[in-house]
Amino acid sequence: EDSKYALLKEEVKLAAQKKTISIIETRKSVMRKSEYFKQLQGNVLQKILSFIPSPPDKKPNFESGNVEASETKSRVERIEIVCYGIGKVGSSPIAQYQLALLLLLIDCISSFLSGKEGKVEKEAIVIRFYDP
Numbered sequence: 001e002d003s004k005y006a007l008l009k010e011e012v013k014l015a016a017q018k019k020t021i022s023i024i025e026t027r028k029s030v031m032r033k034s035e036y037f038k039q040l041q042g043n044v045l046q047k048i049l050s051f052i053p054s055p056p057d058k059k060p061n062f063e064s065g066n067v068e069a070s071e072t073k074s075r076v077e078r079i080e081i082v083c084y085g086i087g088k089v090g091s092s093p094i095a096q097y098q099l100a101l102l103l104l105l106i107d108c109i110s111s112f113l114s115g116k117e118g119k120v121e122k123e124a125i126v127i128r129f130y131d132p
Contacts (some may be wrong), residue, residue, distance in 0.1 A: 020090050027093075027100035037101070041108055048079070048109060079109060080126045087131065102127070 031037050083102055087095030106125055 016090060020096075024089065024096050024100050024103070027096050028104055031097065031100050032104055037104060040101075041105075044105060045108060078124055078126060080128065081106070082128045082130065084130050086129060 081102070083098075086098050086102075089095045089099050106127070109125060
């Protein structure tokens with residue numbers, strides 16, 4: 001009887017996780033289409049890239065909006081993102097949107113670093129969550 005209960009409990013937990021993942025994917029889709037995200041995307045990438053050292057002859061040109069991935073990707077080995085207090089993504093819509101935004105920013109950074117033909121290693125972007 002205990003094993004049946006444990007199995008049922010595990011199935012319920014797995015179903016809840018799948019539902020949460022689906023909800024977060026939906027939130028990502030909604031956010032990706034928003035004007036807010038489109039504006040944030042450019043501003044955040046500019047800030048992130050401003051911390052990546054460039055050789056003196058290859059400074060990214062932010063003012064023209066023309067930043068080549070090839071100017072940057074060879075110098076980036078790892079980006080760490082620390083996220084404090086995101087909340088309970090299984091039950092909080094606010095936490096779900098915050099996680100969706102974080103995932104979208106990671107997608108943008110990965111896309112930028114990889115360029116059109118490159119590939120970013122999984123270990124290149126490290127995410128750490130701290131929620132008291």
